[in-house]
Amino acid sequence: MVLFLYYKSSLGHFIATSLNTGQIQLWKYDWKRDLCIAHTYEDCQRSVNSLTFDPYRPNLLYAGSQSQIVVFDLREKKLVSTYLDREDAVRDLRFPYSDRSEFATAHDSGKVMIWDTRKSDKCLRVISCHAHVVFSCDWHPTNNQRMVTAGRDQYIKVWDLSDSVESAVYTILTYAGVRKVRWRPGHDDQCASYGSMAWDCDINIWDLSRTYIPVAVLKNHSQVISGLIWRDSNSLISSSADNRILLDELKNPHIPAKDATPSSLTFNAYGHLCTAIRTPVADKERKVSVPDLDHFGKDLVLDEDDTDGSLSDDAPSSSYAFTSAMSDDGEIGIGALDGEVSIFSFQAPGHMPTEAFEYASLENDGDNSESYSKPTELVADLFVTKPTPEMIVRSWKFSDIIPDLLKSYADEGDVQTCVSIIAALGERFDVTSINEETVVNWYNYYLEILDKFELWNAHNELIKTAHYSAIRELSFSWPYNTGCNNCKKVVNKAGCCNICKKQAALCSVCHLPVKGLYVWCHGCGHGGHLQHMKEWIKKNHVCPTGCKHRCEYD
Amino acid sequence: MANSVSDLSIVRQINTQHADLVHDVSYSYNGRRMATCSSDQTVKIWDLGEDNEWHMTASWQAHPSNIWRVVWAHPEFGHVIATCSFDKSIAIWEEIGLARRDSGEQINTWQKKLSLAECKASVTDVKFAPHYLGLILGFCSADCWVYICELPDISEMNLYRSYRYDTKVSCSCLSWNPSRITPPLVAVGSDTVSGGISKVFIYKFIQEEPKGLKELVSPISVPGPVRDVAFAPHMGRSFFQLAIAARNVHIFRLYPTDDNFNKNQSDSFNVEEVATLEKHKSQIWRVEWNITGTVLASSGDDGQVRLWKANYSGKWDSCATIRDSEVVNKIILKLYEYQVKIQKLGKLES
Structure with missing residues (x-):
């Protein structure tokens, strides 16, 4: 390693170089x-890491080596004094900018020492700065009580020395070990640094008012940087392992803060939009806000028949009602009221098959049955009280336009309607009319939406009723044997106990058979409808059957 | 109400306690969790509690530098997020439940599963590929490279394979095409402006050996630096929709030219601009689609969030604006003070 140092004084122009062997050549x-x-000094036995001419006593050259600080006299050409005699390598040696008899050294042990040039036996102060090697330190150009240090632990720290207990007034955590740091002249709050890692060839200029991001980055070197010096407040000279020395004028530096996103957005499945917006830096509060777009979605549904608001949990059940209301010869009519689109059979107008209600009770445990009886009245209004001939829409063979209809809905992003129609048509849907892969694709997207809404029941119901094997394969189930509540024997397929001759899975609260989700206590084995058990457990602690077990549910 | 612009005030504000700008916020798959990342080098996780309030459940220093983006993986891979940073690396984090030693109470912590420092410059964006492709991560950096990283398993993160592609210009954002039946596409935006325009590249990720990226169509050029790109949720459409945030919001459609659209073959697309949305009148930073790809949200330097929607004839227009309610309140307060002053003056005169 060769270290260069150029020096101009009343004694002449000198360059000092050092070698790994500890030899210093002047x-x-x-x-x-x-x-x-002019001379070769061979008093240092170990490699010299830093060389500095004393700016105030022009005949002195300071060298920091692996184990000590030595001072040479240029005129007498000999070793003058030795400052440290223990195993602590000196990485950097800096004199303050104003005339003082002090200098600072950065050490491998993570310490910075401040010495008096007149006292070689004992240092004035020891500051424990970093967890690892301190690579560099620098005195503030105008404030004698301020110092910046940088180390392998990726920190740049600014120290206040005015108090007897030194404190780090600013701490900058960078992404790599910092090889060198130098204050920017003319800018009291800025310093330049470069990293010690081989992949890091940028010079960062930091401002203490915003320590998280460098105020400017110089990216002109292609290999690791080896040296840096400020020429004046707006230009700096740097050298690098790519064999180039560059003078940067800081005219058009890369400013990373310009590319930092000041605002951000995210949508969730429910149409809630979360935004992070820049607030004035002064109040230092960063806010994330979640506008509730529920009412917005509903407005759009009424106005523009948007799909995202209508993707609610009743969707699969309405498609189910549609299926069961379908007449055998495949003719449908469409009637709209209150912005709701309902599809009814003409052939059997007043008649709603019971499956629709069973499904509804399965989904909602029967307590929402009022809302499901509404379509019956609607049908009655449309078809029973006004049976005039002009009211009846002409029947047409719909199967030809179905593929076009589905594609058009899909292009609008309304995959729910596509899947609902296909699920409703069931076997009546002409599989050859549309590419099976496309249909499976629609199913997949719709299932994903149901997934996002956590509608697991609807999700599985849709898979179960699908006529495509590719979809049905998505469902995998494990059989479980259910035991009778009374005698603990396995029940038969109908859900009845062969011994006790009665229904095994009755709800303990309403004493009706449970279809769909059955929840039970692991302790006593009693249970019932999910909704009923939830309500019971809110008010009571013991089992509804009266078995006196203190039921526990998560 | 159609096409009329409505003002949506902010319903809920969360003070994130971030010490610097929040650069990204992202909902988890089901919208019950939220992650924020900031220049203050921390990532915070927020959970929607039983009381319907957002509670911070984790906050940690994820990188030793500014964190640009945070994204959630699909829940089938567990509670996993990825972050990218100015420190030239990306990191993958997984939430792990640990039993506390003294009380046995379960606490959740986020563990770093992988740190990838392949880039030579700031990593500007990171996105997970659609979950049916597996655990694949796409990221791009300011040193002109796009990376695709295949991770075999969350438990064996170090067995990753990565492929890269040189875009020749600095990349700022990336988006995966969420289509199931066509080959996976990656859109990459650049913030290098030459002659007033910058480019968006569209690549195909070839899943057969030799794997890698292939440029499909000639790059899309838009005025101003591209800050964000977002493919709309596909939902079985016969085309793809791509939103671009540059000086304006742009919406492009990609129509496959051949009939092999559904056969995993389509290699060529017709690119058609559907809309240029100019109402922000400032640099746009983010665009985001809703779940069905029918509403687009954008945020710009003007401090506003706008929502865009197409009407029946396919014309896109702004349908709502969200402003910071505090700003609005301040204006109202100013107006009130002004009115009081005028009233006082009136009294004095009479």
């Missing part, structure tokens, strides 16, 4: 522009 650069070795 070159004189004379008026004939010849460079010749």
Whole structure:
């Protein structure tokens, strides 16, 4: 390793270089522009990491080596004094910018030491700065009581030395170990740094008012940087392992904060929009807000028949009602009221098959049956009280336009309608009329939406009723044997106990058979409708059957 | 109410306690969890509690530098998020339940599963591929590379394979096409502006060996730097919709040119611009689609969030604007003070 240092003083122009062996060579650069070795100092036994001429006593050269600080005299050409005699390598040696008899050294042990040039036996202060090696330190150009240090632990720290107990007033955590840090002259709150990692070839300029992001980045080097010095407040010279020395004028630096996203958005399945918006820096509060778009979605449903608001949990059940209300010869009529689209059979107008209600009670445990009786009245209104001939829409063979209809709905993003129609048509749907892969695809998207809404029941019901094997394969079930509540024997397929001769899975609250979700206590084995048990457990702690077990549900 | 612009005030504000700008916020799959990331080097996880309020359940320093994006993986891979940062790396985090030693109470912590430092510059975006492709991560960086990283399993993260593609310009954003039956597409936006325009590239991720990216169509050019791209949820449409955030919001449609659309073959697309939405009149930073791809939200430098929707004839227009209610309140307060002043003046005069 060769370290260069150029120096101009009343004694002449000098360049000092050091080698890994500890040899320090002093070159004189004379008026004939010849460079010749003025002297070679061989007093250092170990490699020298830093070299500095004393700016206030022009005849002195300071060298920080692996184990000590040595001072050479240029005129007498000999070792003058030694400052440290223990195993702690010196990484950086800096004199303050104003005339003082102090200097600071950065050490491998994570410490920065401040020395008096007149006292070589004992240092003035020891500051424990970093967890690892301190690579660099620098005195503030105008404030004598301020110092910046940087180390392998990826931190740049600014220290206040005015108090007897030093404190880090600013801490910058960077993404790699910091090899060197230097204050920017003319800007009291800015410093430049470069990293120690081989992949890091940027020079970052930091501002203490915003320590999370560098105020500017210089990206001109292609390999790891080896040196940096400020020429004046707006230009700096840097050298790198790519064999180039560059002078940066800081005219058009890359400013990372310009590319930082100031606002952000996210949608969830329920149409809630969450935004993070920049608020003035002064109040330092960053806010995330969640506008509730529920009413917005509903408005759109009424106005523009949007799909996203109508994707509610009653969707699969209405499609089910549609199936059962379908007449055998496949003719349908469409009647709209209150913005709801309902599809009814003409052939059997007043008649609603009972399956529709069973499904509804399965979904809602029977307590919502009022809302499901509404379509019957509607049908009665439409077909029973006004049976005039002009009211009846002409029948047509719909199967030809179904593929076009489905594709058009899909292009609008209304995959729910597509799947509902296919599920409703069931076997009547002409499989050859549309590519099976497309249909399976629609099913997949719709199932994903149901998944996002956590409508597991509707999800599984849809898979069960699908006429495509590719969809039905999505469902996998494990058989479980149900035991009778009374005698603990396995019940038969109908859900009845062969011994006790009665229905096994009755709800303990309403004493009716449970279809769909059955919830039971693991302790006593009694249970019932999910909704009923929820309500019971809210008010009571013991089992509804009276078995005196204190039921526990998660 | 159709096409009339409505003002939506903010219903709920959460003080995130982030010390610097929040760069990204993202809902989990079912919308019950939320992740935020910020320049202050932390990621925070928010959960919707029983009381219908958002509670911060985790906050940790995820990178030693600014975090640009945070995204959730599909729940079939567990509670997994990915972050990308200015420190030239991405990280994958998994939530793990640990029993506390003293009380035995279960606490959830986020563990770093993988850190990838393949880039030479700031990683600007990271996105998980659609879940049916497996655990695949796409990310792009300011040093002109797009990376696709295949992760075999969340428990064996180190066995990843990565493929990369040189875009020749600095990349700022990335989006996966969520279509199940066509080959996976990746849109990559660039913030390098030359001659007033910047580009959006569309690549196909080839899943057969040799795997890699292939450029499909000539790049889309839009004015101003591209800050975000977003493919709309596909929902079985016969085309793809792509929203671009640049100086304006752009919506493009990609129509497959051949009939093999459903046969996993389509390699060529007709690109057609559907709409240029100019109402922000400032740089757009983010675009986001709703669940069915029918409503588009955008946020710009003007501090507003706009919602866009197409009417029956396919014309896109703004259907709602969200403003910071505090700002609005401040204006109202100013107006009130002004009125009081005028009233006082009137009294004095009389």
